[in-house]
Amino acid sequence: MILDVLKNSLAAPSRLIPVEALLGSCQGSRMPEVRPAALTSAAAQLAAEVCPTAALAVERNEEKLQLKLDYGKCIGCGRCIQVAPEAFVRADGFACVGVSREALIRYWELPCGAKIEGATTSESVRAEIHALMGRALNIRQLDPGSCNGCEAEISALTNPHYDLERFGIHFVASPKHADMLLVTGPVTRNMAEAVRNTYEAVPEPRLVVAVGACGVSGGLFAQSHAVVGPVSSVIPVDGYIPGCPPTPAMLVAGILHVLERHIRIGGRKQL
């Protein structure tokens, strides 16, 4: 019977998703995107009013009004798309993963809708991918208070569709074996001490990646009396992956991007 399973498994076509299809994909994440040509002040105002986590805000920058979209706070509820469908759509490609906190924030000038470029790294992850293949990166996942949504998607990284091991990346059981901490969720009062201890147990050089709207900004739980704050309020963070929850494709791209940035930049985090 076991032989049957093996035989069937070997006969079945591979379900592995090629890396080109993973990087930049965000299908199923519900992340919004702005259509600059159709963005009006009224649409921006309307969307900012319904945004439950204040990821969208209309701000005055000197003389000009601008729309601010903080992907780190967005939980993908789709309210902006609902109230202003002409100006907001579901993103079908997404490169804002594994970047710095500032790079998650985008600005659009109102009312003409011209995008103001932030300090976004634009290096292509794809170009670096071969250099990363075969490198052993050990990741320890740490949950300081997540709802288990991000964990479910991180677990999916090991399934036959995503197979994170093909990049030479695997999950380890102990922080003492880890190069990178993948931290999900807001840090609760009850977990803050354990988060600090876990961080201390990871040998240097170490990378910390905050995952999900809660990990990046506290998300819906930012104001809770039982929550200390986002991951960065307790331990230093090197990269951010937004989403509620981020899809496995966004996680793969984000992990690779953080790694690439730190290998490129070198210095303290040289791995």
Added chain:
Amino acid sequence: MPGELFQIPETKDGKRVRLVTIFGRLTEEGKKRVHYIFDVGKPEYAVSIADGEQPVPSIAGSVPAASWYEREIHDQFGIEFPGSPDSRPLLSHENWPAGFHPMLASEVEVAPWTSASERSSPNEYRFLKVEGAGIVEVPVGPVHAGIIEPGHFRFSVVGDTVLHLELRHFYTHKGTERLFQGRPVMAGPMLAESVSGDNCFSHAVAYCQAVEAAFRVAVPPRAAAQRLIGLECERMIAHVGDVGALCNDVGFSVAAARAAGLKEDLLQASAQWIGTRYWRGVTVPGGLRADVSAAATADFARTVDETARRFAELAKVILGTPSVQNRFDLAGVLKRQVAGDLAVVGPVARASGIDIDVRSDHPYGGYSRGDLKVPFIHYGDVMARARIRIEEAAESMRLIQQAVGSLPEGEISTRFEPKQGVQGHSAVESPRGELFYWVEASGGLITRCHIKSPSFQNWPALPFAVVGNVIADFPLINKSFNLSYSGCDR
């Protein structure tokens, strides 16, 4: 003076009824009340209310399932339960200010929070000490080895055998019930979805149904049918994943990888059909947010059918594999008596010979009594829980096909103005069991929302299944319960 001893209802044949939940609440005048919800064997739940302004005599001595609820209410509202066998804090760990009850504080901004090193509570949390020759205490957690949520397990072992196990949870306590208060009624689902991230659709539907019950809103048939499809899809995803994870825990990697692939197929089919893998942001009070096309629905149904067929083949192989049988059989037996005393729900209850399922006992939405095949098994071991999940996944597939085949046309949402002050409750059979929401609203805002999650109910039963087994089997037994930490801790 303690209040009147609370009368626990009985069924006609004199049997003790099942406790569903207990929660505290403040009335409009700011008076404390304690609500008890019971399942008396009728479609409607029975409600009793006690005055929390005076100490409320504990019922935990005769209804063990009440213990955690009473401890939670004490932490939230400061209501005393004299006679309780266990009065230790539940939600608040040592670093919380003594005497702080977040549901009472009008300003929950409490400063200063002490750092972990200077604990404000002088008493360290007391675990039951088991002493004697050869007894070793093994603390595990809160941080675990793997992609899992945090919680603490304190084992007392003799050699490899577990003599005693005590849980300490609520590491992921996020004050969610407090966060609901003051939110617009229509913005409730997104918070409900973040209570337990892998059962988010069940939470969203339970919340919406409670609101709909409160405002007496009827959901259009098309929305009810699509909700049923979503709920059953979530159950399939959970059960396929759980069976695979059980295989992983006994070293049957091929089957584990196959099951993980099948789970992913279902998630991708959901993303294709409704644009979200875990059914977030789909439902609102009154119905659904967006409709689906017939062609996309047919594609989705085909994938579900194909996945269920392949899962059934895989399950046959898993159950027929001697190494699996050897590990699953007789491991982690939860006796019917214990399961009943602790009012255990869901697949865990059904694997221990308790025939309960909200879908047939308290029909809601698109479900009707008699239409549903609810499997139940008496053995109460890991094998029984695995088989319940396999059979339920097949039944979910059948329900999805049936609903897709007769999907009614028409509206997907009923509009209503959630203005007046009302209360309502509702239950949903989530993949983990009975999920109960109680919602109170006034002026368009939520004034109280209580969540009884199946995990909160089932966690206290886990130690009873583990005692007597070898400690190395704990991950397997724990996985066979597959309880949510965040759903429990909220």
